[in-house]
Amino acid sequence: MSSKGKLFAMHLHDNDGRWDQHAPLGHGTVDLTGLKVPHYVAVPGMNAVCREMAAELSDCRFEWRAQGAAFDGARWQVRASDGREVEADALLITTPPAQAMELLAGTPARSACREALGRIRMRPCWALMTALDRPLLTDWDAAFVNQGPLGWICSQAARPGRPAAEAWVLHATPEWSQEHLEQDPENVAEALLEAALSLPGVARAEREFSLAHRWRFALAEQPQDQGCHWFDGYRLGLAGDWCAGSRVEGAYLSGAAAAGALLGSAVARAGMPAGAMG
Ligand SMILES: Cc1cc2nc3c(=O)[nH]c(=O)nc-3n(C[C@H](O)[C@H](O)[C@H](O)COP(=O)(O)OP(=O)(O)OC[C@H]3O[C@@H](n4cnc5c(N)ncnc54)[C@H](O)[C@@H]3O)c2cc1C
Numbered sequence: 001m002s003s004k005g006k007l008f009a010m011h012l013h014d015n016d017g018r019w020d021q022h023a024p025l026g027h028g029t030v031d032l033t034g035l036k037v038p039h040y041v042a043v044p045g046m047n048a049v050c051r052e053m054a055a056e057l058s059d060c061r062f063e064w065r066a067q068g069a070a071f072d073g074a075r076w077q078v079r080a081s082d083g084r085e086v087e088a089d090a091l092l093i094t095t096p097p098a099q100a101m102e103l104l105a106g107t108p109a110r111s112a113c114r115e116a117l118g119r120i121r122m123r124p125c126w127a128l129m130t131a132l133d134r135p136l137l138t139d140w141d142a143a144f145v146n147q148g149p150l151g152w153i154c155s156q157a158a159r160p161g162r163p164a165a166e167a168w169v170l171h172a173t174p175e176w177s178q179e180h181l182e183q184d185p186e187n188v189a190e191a192l193l194e195a196a197l198s199l200p201g202v203a204r205a206e207r208e209f210s211l212a213h214r215w216r217f218a219l220a221e222q223p224q225d226q227g228c229h230w231f232d233g234y235r236l237g238l239a240g241d242w243c244a245g246s247r248v249e250g251a252y253l254s255g256a257a258a259a260g261a262l263l264g265s266a267v268a269r270a271g272m273p274a275g276a277m278g
Pocket of ligand 1: 094099
């Protein structure tokens with residue numbers, strides 16, 4: 001993760017003590033353009049960022065897939081795939097746009113949302129986790145490749161708190177991922193590994209393990225910069241990285257913008273002056 005703006009940087013720094021796991025990735029890349037700002041890694045896994053922020057929330061449900069939403073003019077009902085429902089005064093959706101539109105398909109908010117989200121295209125990313133019998137690169141920990149199928153490669157062992165095994169993450173470029181979207185994961189794994197092993201300076205290595213994963217909605221083609229979409233009449237917010245410049249920082253900023261819109265709306269409805277909440 002990295003931070004270009006102050007708000008997310010403050011969050012990372014504030015957590016530096018508790019997240020003493022955060023540490024800059026090593027340097028020495030093929031192309032340093034993207035690494036001019038410090039990069040951070042959460043330990044033991046990237047989801048530690050969300051886990052920490054959610055720790056104080058009283059009702060957090062995991063493995064809970066929303067299947068549909070309904071709005072009766074006053075309250076939202078969201079139905080899970082197992083049939084259970086939750087009700088709320090307001091709804092914030094932070095899925096990629098296509099999935100938000102699916103959830104809202106049967107609601108009066110669908111047209112307004114389609115207008116706001118219709119032009120946003122998300123691009124896919126095939127990602128490969130592979131373990132090798134020897135280092136892929138010896139002088140570098142991470143590199144923007146951006147040539148052939150590969151966009152980015154990174155050593156897991158170089159990341160703080162990760163096992164020392166020769167595990168590498170290889171990301172395909174959005175273009176290659178789109179072209180090979182429906183390909184078999186095993187073929188994708190072969191192609192990405194072959195491309196990595198053909199990079200200049202890379203010694204032949206045998207793979208001990210590999211797993212390719214397709215992120216269908218990985219990156220907005222043209223991310224927006226408005227923070228979030230708030231539809232006051234429906235008390236509905238749409239947010240996500242695609243709304244605030246992409247990446248983890250964008251997701252954080254978009255979530256903060258949606259929370260601000262929700263609180264502002266609640267204050268206005270209660271007829272309180274804005275300062276009265278604190
Ligand atoms: C392979 C890869 C590597 C990346 N590396 C980096 C990096 O190094 N640094 C960086 O800053 N960014 C990176 N990113 C981008 C970063 O992951 C995203 O910017 C960030 O995760 C966006 O967060 P989000 O909350 O907006 O959306 P998401 O992370 O996409 O979260 C949306 C969530 O909604 C859930 N969801 C969807 N539909 C439903 C439903 N019906 N019911 C319930 N839940 C639902 C999904 O399961 C998902 O968990 C990477 C992305 C990918 C794909």
